[in-house]
Amino acid sequence: MEAHFSPSVLIANIVLMAMLGVITIAIIRLRSLFAIVMLGGVYSLVSAAWFQAMDAVDVSFTEAAVGAGISTTLFLAAMLLTVRTAKPSKPIKKRWAPLAVVLATGAALVYASVDLPVFGSAEAPANAHVGKAYIEATPSDVGTPNIVTAVLASYRGFDTFGETVVVFAAGVAVILLIGFGERARAASDWRGKDEEQDENFSDDSHLILRVVSKFLIPLIAIFAFYVHFHGEYSPGGGFQAGVIFAVAVMLYALIFGLKAAMTAFPPVWARAGAAIGVAIYGMTGIICMINGGDFLDYDYIFGPPVEGAHHGHHNWPQITGIIGVEVGVVVAVACVMITAFYAFAGRVPEIRDEDW
Amino acid sequence: MADTSLFSPENLEAARVFVGSALALTGAVFSAAGSIGVLRFPDFYTRMHSASVTDTLGATLVLFGLMLIGGWSLVSFKLLCIWIFFMFTSPTASNAAANGAMKAGLEPFLGKWTGQKIKIEGQEALRAQEDRE
Amino acid sequence: MLVAATLAVIAAMALLLARAIMGPTLYDRVLAVNSFGTKTVLLLGFLGFVTGRPDFLDIALLYAMINFVGTIAILKFFRYRSFGVPLVASKNSAQGEE
Known part of the structure; x- marks a missing residue:
């Protein structure tokens, strides 16, 4: 089917942009951290819908996976560690110099936007030079239907390697700053373990939640693998799949407790997996080097390419390389998120009463 | 040679798309009506009633309408998956929210709503708790 | 008709957004955000059909899953002040478990 840009989509774009503005102002003005976390989730919901309306489906997918699921949960988890009294809002002082700077910058940006190419214009720099070359070369070079995957994992494989290392470094930084979190496993004073002791919560029943979650968690994990292995044909790929898998583990921890989750998916696995994922990515590149090519030059992954060999619809060395690095990405991202x-x-x- | 009967393939095709669109539109209108209820009803439990009932019915109509338009394809299968997911998650999330609100001490508003600002027991305490966070 | 339906869903999203911002309690916000997620999924479906590219429903499917996790996370954290506590079934139904 041919894509076309209808007026209704234009209206949808405008309304969604307006919603983003409203949400931003509300986030600035609200004091309750819970409300802010929730509106952050709504913000990413809206922007993902907007990305899809603009045909940027892979970006939309990432926004959907990261913004709505992981970041809400991680923000809440971070609230465990923050000061739990919101500071009273200070009276606004009138500062003219910063206001002038901000207004000048804004005016400059608005002025610059006049020179931007028309939306979807074929002459836009993004569509004219390197983007066009990728679109023309992908079918013969790589042969994956999703060009985004080809660009991400093959043409720009080195950049993606850098991104994976950045994710790994972020995980290492979290561990260095706040530890492994295994203190929770050793702590024996979990509430809920001894129901009779805690009268406030003794009549809570979560039977429905438990039963439904038992059904949902495996489906989410399966969907993660679908996103991963279908990444060459549809939006999605290693990053998104890793995040979705981490969400499945998080849901398990939310319903059945952190201890059960740490038994099912030990933190040691998560830490080792983060390193192993990056290593898989790097090894894929090194195998290419051993066979005589450049780093991440997938044409050499099975040995030097045969001159003049005709390959059909799929270029198997390229696709093998892409799958190899995507496996590395999915393992690394999922394990870093879980860590x-x-x-x-x-x-x-848990937060004690005096801190709450 | 053209099949001119009422049930010719072309007519059936057009009817399928029309019925699908009509179902989807009905569902979208249900969703919008539910959202008006969420905005206008006086307390949490009535709002939840409005939101959860129209969520499931509206989503069902919309997804089955889109399935009719999509025909017998992978798209329809994905829509079916979304629908199955909704049927599990949406009522469960509503149940969890209502359960949590009830246990936290938010009392349902009982009585006649006269239009002015009403006082709901537990609301102020919950709000204070939220603001402290 | 699909265009009208798309606009109706967008209007519904705007109304729910107002409720999510106004509150007044956390549960009202949770309710509005959860419902907002449902409407987003429907909007993604509609957008796919309106633009003639319905192949990208994976995103909608993903939202249907992830929205639930976010809702449960907020509700649990607000009540138990912790992520580590297991959510137990009530004592009456506990015999049937495991």
């Missing part, structure tokens, strides 16, 4: 969640959630068993 960060364990670190935050396991840092403090």
